[in-house]
Amino acid sequence: MPVEPLAHVPAGPDAVARRLSGYAPLNPDDEALLRQITARPALVPARTELARDGEAAPRPQVLVEGWACRQRFLADGRRQIIVVLLPGDLIGIGERRRPLPYGSVTTLTPAQVSEAGCLRERAASSGTSPEGETGLAAALRQAREMEELWLVNQVVRLGRQTAYERVAHFLLELRERLAAVDRVQDNRFTFPITQEVLADALGLSVVHMNRTMQQLRRDGLIEQRATAITLRDVPALRSVADYGGGQGA
Amino acid sequence: MPVEPLAHVPAGPDAVARRLSGYAPLNPDDEALLRQITARPALVPARTELARDGEAAPRPQVLVEGWACRQRFLADGRRQIIVVLLPGDLIGIGERRRPLPYGSVTTLTPAQVSEAGCLRERAASSGTSPEGETGLAAALRQAREMEELWLVNQVVRLGRQTAYERVAHFLLELRERLAAVDRVQDNRFTFPITQEVLADALGLSVVHMNRTMQQLRRDGLIEQRATAITLRDVPALRSVADYGGGQGA
DNA sequence: CGTACAGTTGAAGTAAATCAACAGGAGTGG
DNA sequence: CCACTCCTGTTGATTTACTTCAACTGTACG
Structure with a gap:
């Protein structure tokens, strides 16, 4: 490599x-x-x-x-x-x-x-x-608690969400975490991982991952160019993913 | 209730x-x-x-x-x-x-x-x-680390294992945890939860959960009577579930 | 005796996996 | 420069694991 x-x-x-x-x-x-x-x-x-x-x-x-x-x-x-x-x-x-x-x-x-x-x-x-x-x-304690939250989110995604919902949910989580280190502008951030990695994160096959991303693009929820991604409709993504967002219920 | x-x-x-x-x-x-x-x-x-x-x-x-x-x-x-x-x-x-x-x-x-x-x-x-x-x-620290391990196990089960593997893996984990509080005898322990709960834990439908349990019974891997379960073939379960068991790789 | 609940079964439908092939770009070596 | 391979993304066809819907059982319980 x-x-x-x-x-x-x-x-x-x-x-x-x-x-x-x-x-x-x-x-x-x-x-x-x-x-x-x-x-x-x-x-x-x-x-x-x-x-x-x-x-x-x-x-x-x-x-x-x-x-x-x-x-x-x-x-x-x-x-x-x-x-x-x-x-x-x-x-x-x-x-x-x-x-x-x-x-x-x-x-x-x-x-x-x-x-x-x-x-x-x-x-x-x-x-x-x-x-x-x-x-x-x-x-440091708070950082550890956030790690636990990410694990819980991952469990819910993998256990009870469809491929489409999983990707939406995951992207929203990434956006929130990257925003915390100031790496998001206008809902746009670098997205340097392959669909294979994404598939292995979300419990899907590469082929299905590919089709799901296409669907999200066709629906106007996201936009991808090179190694950057834009969440074009965060409310819609939230709705699809049942993503509460941030702290609180 | x-x-x-x-x-x-x-x-x-x-x-x-x-x-x-x-x-x-x-x-x-x-x-x-x-x-x-x-x-x-x-x-x-x-x-x-x-x-x-x-x-x-x-x-x-x-x-x-x-x-x-x-x-x-x-x-x-x-x-x-x-x-x-x-x-x-x-x-x-x-x-x-x-x-x-x-x-x-x-x-x-x-x-x-x-x-x-x-x-x-x-x-x-x-x-x-x-x-x-x-x-x-x-x-207490060790207890928290075990909790994290259970979450990781759950992620792997839900993300990359089949229904059959998931149940086997989950049962082995339960056995290990219950053994730590002395509630396992001859690979037998009480199992007081319904198939619906089990399904919601393992990301499956109740119907499929039912059929998967039947398959495990037919294959002689487990035995269920009333609210108790016996793991009849732990090595086979380990092999099916890819369950390393306990500490270590 | 009627209701509620856990488990079970069959039939049909669907989300996702698998298999296979191809295209474009990037790096490599001749 | 080209031919080569490797990697990532993409598409189509087929299969399968799992879901959904519906009905029926045995049992516990008031």
């Missing part, structure tokens, strides 16, 4: 700090730590395994740029993508005490990744005031 | 303490706290809502006896069961800072439930030694 150019990765402000500060106010020390962590990320090509399935202790890392995923393979080669990881997302922050088959983490595009062991330490040492956590610790 | 007798609920030793002590050694204080919490559980009938979807702060609770589930409904009434909760499982322990649509928690059978707010407090106050957590804090 050749290392593709990072054309779709804008050199914007740090996604990690943006994400976490959106969850809880960070103090200057926390922000400095984040800047330090993400200052010199490792550049890795697509299809790089960042964490192996069932491994004792996946190193804590942050995805500074690019897309990745957690995935699990069945014995006969079937693949299920558990969750797609976007810029600003954390990997292996909730420490593993025992090796468990959570799936492997693999880049979907060329990416920038930083080690983040010190994040956990900082969060543990500071921020545990008597009533509730503050600063970095609170933000 | 009438309150059914608790025939399938043996008055065995406390499931909560059994679960948690399996994850990390608890000190006598922790055990005393657990005994105190579970000493006078509330008796609730089936179909009782223990936590509402998107609610600000679901009260921390422990399921002492009986089965429950986390579920989410779509606007048109379709239901997806996110995860089935068994004796010893925790509800709302990972505190929610914001209301999020994680799904509601509802009993599937008559159940015994205890408030457990003090669990979180105890875990926070004790057990955070410099390197790694200990005692109750460690056990």
Whole structure:
């Protein structure tokens, strides 16, 4: 696999700090730590395994740029993508005490990744005031809760939604998550994954994935050009997907 | 809905303490706290809502006896069961800072439930030694990690397995979880849920669920009598379901 | 005795998978 | 430069897994 150019990765402000500060106010020390962590990320090509399935202790890392995923393979080669990881997302922050088959983490595009062991330490040492956590610790907790929400969403999509609904729902979730790191403009964002990846994320065959995307385009709900996608009718997508959106019921 | 007798609920030793002590050694204080919490559980009938979807702060609770589930409904009434909760499982322990649509928690059978707010407090106050957590804090963390694993398993089942495989996989997971609270003997355990619930958990229609169970019985993999089920051929089930089992890859 | 519910069965319909082939672009090597 | 392969997207034809609809059973229960 050749290392593709990072054309779709804008050199914007740090996604990690943006994400976490959106969850809880960070103090200057926390922000400095984040800047330090993400200052010199490792550049890795697509299809790089960042964490192996069932491994004792996946190193804590942050995805500074690019897309990745957690995935699990069945014995006969079937693949299920558990969750797609976007810029600003954390990997292996909730420490593993025992090796468990959570799936492997693999880049979907060329990416920038930083080690983040010190994040956990900082969060543990500071921020545990008597009533509730503050600063970095609170933000990390919120980040973990969001991860759980994405898993729940994924379960509902796969269990009870049609292909058409699944894609709509998934796109709305991506839009919301990317907006949190300032990567959405006019409901338009880069969409650097193939239909095969999308199919493995949404539990569909590639062929059916293709036809479903076409249907969404024909219905005027989305528009795709090169590696960018535009959600042309968010209300309609919400209605189709039964997507509540954001916080709250 | 009438309150059914608790025939399938043996008055065995406390499931909560059994679960948690399996994850990390608890000190006598922790055990005393657990005994105190579970000493006078509330008796609730089936179909009782223990936590509402998107609610600000679901009260921390422990399921002492009986089965429950986390579920989410779509606007048109379709239901997806996110995860089935068994004796010893925790509800709302990972505190929610914001209301999020994680799904509601509802009993599937008559159940015994205890408030457990003090669990979180105890875990926070004790057990955070410099390197790694200990005692109750460690056990609670491990419990949360297991919950995440169940969600990942659910995603893989729903996304990439056939009905037959899904049921096999789900039954093996139930067996493992119930064994952790000593409710399995000779691969036999109580199975107090209807095929409709099972269908909503595994993303199938009731009719297809029924036929799939019949097939498993005909193939000699399981045996059902009244509200008990026996896994007659665990190796075959493992092979069908691609179920690694327990820890490790 | 009548109702409600869980399980079961058959027949028909449908969403999605599978199989197979082809087109366009991108990189590669001669 | 061309011929080559690889990859992604696309299309058509066929099959299959699963859903839907409807009816019927046994059982528990008031």
